[in-house]
Amino acid sequence: MASSLTIRPVLTKRDRKAFVDLPFRLYADDPHWxxxxxxxxxxxxxxxKNGWFSHATAQLFLGEQGGRVVGRISAHIDTLALTMPAEQGFGPGCGQWGLMEAESEDIFAVLIATAEEWLREQGMKRVLGPISMSVWEEPGLLIDGFDHAPxxxxxxxxxxxxxxxxxxxxAPVKQLFTYELDITKPxxxxxxxxxxxxEKNPRIVVRRVDKSKFExxxxxxLSILNDAWSxxxxxxxxxxPEIADVGVKLKPIVFNDLIRIAELDGRPVAFMIxxxxxxxxxxxxxxxxxxFGWARLLWWLRAPQVRTVRVPLMGVIKELQASRMASQLAFMLIEYIRRAAVENYGAVRGEIGWILDDNQGMRSIAETIQCDINKTYQIYEKTL
Incomplete structure (x- = not known):
């Protein structure tokens, strides 16, 4: 029963290990996890180890019952998010929670109440969740598309x-979609x-990135992204600090022909990763x-052959977003990378996203190239 449940903060390396280990038990029978x-x-x-903490603070909690870890949650505050306009989602007084897992609804209810109380103590008036832990990592709860792996x-x-x-x-406040398509088809x-x-326009150049000039x-x-998404x-x-950490993590799976930058009159104006x-x-x-995992992974990284490639980020600078040029650059980036993914990596399937439900420009591009929504994630809001 929830009455015997103990909630305590994560304080040690052992606690962090227990926090990470819990989903391995809860999802042991889920073939798609x-x-x-x-x-x-x-x-x-x-x-x-996470550059996000350079502008954020978090408290993790473990739920224990009968000598076992039966739930977990994070409560966190991003100081940069507090400076954003409230109409864009975050804003002053807005905290978040995420990384939630629990054996039962009773356990979940106590965990989320604990996270909310911690946020109130920090002066937060509103909360969004789940966001695990940065909005750039894994925002939203999967609500549709459980039948295949992420x-x-x-x-x-x-x-x-x-x-x-x-x-x-x-209450739901925002949905995020991922789109899939058969990339073997023109x-x-x-x-x-x-x-x-x-391609006939001499002002446009779409080039591969040069991994030897990674930074x-x-x-x-980053410059295009922060402008395009602002x-x-x-x-x-x-x-x-976040870019540095992401670079370390993603550099092994960065390939020159799968990341492109579009230039207009010699100026970088769009990209696709x-x-x-x-x-x-x-x-x-x-x-x-x-x-033996190291050997297997290193062998795979030498020349990966995959079924699926994912587009986590793409963007066109804001001054072009209302123009026909924006969609033209997007289609060119997608097509050049589609060809490379099929020819060089054996991919047959592409996934684009996440895309915000109100991002009509990107949703229109996805629908024009005959993508279908395959997963829906939802972010929730509550007044504290």
């Missing part, structure tokens, strides 16, 4: 969590004509690189 590499999962919640850097959840969250007084004729027109290329992409709901600018689905490689490792 992807066990994260435990080292990466511990790094996410360790301030010294791609790299996307979340999974139990179907019952939705009812538990709503029963705790939370795009519709109208899209190809738009691409061909762009310089990352700076270009008006989006939930936007919080990425900071240099595509990643081979690392989840296909790590799923059999069950969270551990030992004793």
């Amino acid at each position: 992807i066990p994260p590499l435990k080292g990466e999962a511990i790094g996410l919640i360790t301030p010294e 791609t790299v850097m996307m979340g999974h959840a139990k179907p019952e969590y939705r009812g538990w969250i709503e029963a705790a007084g939370y 795009f519709p004729p109208i899209v190809n004509r738009i691409i061909q027109s762009g 310089q290329e990352a700076a270009i992409i 008006g989006n709901w939930g936007f919080v600018p990425l900071t240099p 595509t990643l081979p689905d690392l989840n296909e490689a790590i799923k059999p490792l069950n969270g551990s690189l030992f004793p």
